[in-house]
Amino acid sequence: MELLRDRKFFNKKEIDFDSVVNILLCSDKNVIRGLGTTVVSILENISMPCVIHVAFNGDLPKHEEIRFLELANKYKTSIIFYWIDDKDIKNLHSNSYITTTAYYRLLMPYVLQDFHIDRCLYLDTDVICVNDFSDWYTQDFSPYIAFVTKDATATPNLREEKTCKEIGMKGIDYFNSGIMLIDISRYVSDNIGYKAMSLCSKNDYSAMDQDVLNIVLEGNVLFDKTYTYNCAMSVRNDEVPNNIVFVHFTGGKKPWRLCVSELGEKTASLGDIKSWRYKYYEEWRTYAAISPWAEVPFTLPNNYTEWRYYSTVCFKNGQYLKAIKLYFKYLSEKYKS
Incomplete structure (x- = not known):
């Protein structure tokens, strides 16, 4: 299936995707300021060359194009916007928290693989980077499909004692899907995105895209309980790691x-x-x-x-x-x- 409808480069240049950090974000016009701030925080902290990939829902206003070009030129990096065919996801469950854009993360690994990108870091637009993560990004986490972090919740042990059972997981390692280091080749070969979409079309999960990713990726993720790479707002003081890399403004x-x-x-x-x-x-x-x-x-x-x-x-x-x-x-x- 041809997923890519269009893409636009800001500061286009020759790119060896194997030698850069590939960051994937999904956005629409309502969260552009969050998207831009996330990108700035990454580029201010990372020590490796970086390419920003943005799956965008809707038209990108001209004044925003000017801002992204300014950002790309300032940091001497490429920012690439993608518009994908979303006919298979636009009718999936949505509400004020889960929109069509949230499902783009399910399909974008297929698009990125077409450009010979083997690994990416997916980030929500309510994240900031506060420390360099180059070594973490380049680590070998095979044979897993993704590196993920335990989901922090306001109610302790909510996921372990309730959610995992409700959605039919075998274990209790439930992760937050807002930050995921993904092995794209494994993700695509296991057809994770379309398996997740199939579940979304048949069931109405409370956390929808996050729930289904936990189901289809169970047993295939490197699961981190320390919150170093996904320190969300529900993390308590005694759980905060010594060296936070990503802060996630959940809620x-x-x-x-x-x-x-x-x-x-x-x-x-x-x-x-x-x-x-x-x-x-x-x-x-x-x-x-x-x-x-x-x-x-x-x-x-x-x-x-x-x-x-x-x-x-x-x-x-x-x-x-x-x-x-x-x-x-x-x-x-x-x-x-």
Whole structure:
């Protein structure tokens, strides 16, 4: 099947894909600022040459093309956008968290293999890189198809005691699919993507694409429990590794939202078991500030709860007048609802 409809290069040049780090991301226009910040954080930290591959859903606006060209030229790297035939996935289960774009990761390894790419690192667009990962990327993890990390959840042992049984897994090693180091040749030869899509079309899983990847890849992943390469927001202070490489802003409080735009280390409450994460909101803003998206405003709250949270964060920062104004905004929005 011909999956690729079109692709566009920013800073096109001859590329030996075997000698570079291939990063895969999937995006649409709604998360471009997150995508750009993720890419900047990678290029600021990695010591090897890198190529960025983006599977994009929809039209890429001209002003965004200019930004990606600026980014590619600044870091002297190639950024390649792909538009794939999504007729086999556009009717799969979707909601506000799982969109058609989320399923692109299932098909993109087939596209990349056509360009003789044997390995890629898939990242969600709510991730930042905070340390070099070149040695990890080039490691030999055969005979496994992917290197993955245990899924951190707000409820301890939720995956082991509930999810794995509910979705029919044999074991309890449930991973987070937002960061995956993938052996493309093995992935394609085992037809992982189409097996996953088949499951998605027959069942309505709560975590859909992540659940099905756990099912079809069970027994074929190198499973890491340390969170070094996928430190998500539900990781507790006593679980945080000494050297974090990727921070994953899971959950609803995405770093590009206005309600967390003042979030930082000093907003952590006494006894907060996840206080480690707050400094990384500041770090996300640092990478965003040196990106071509520096002037893009934060996304406004979409409900009164987020206005209240924004007020609470400002109060903890000592911004009392602002906190009071935001609290009245919260009351107004709550009354309207």
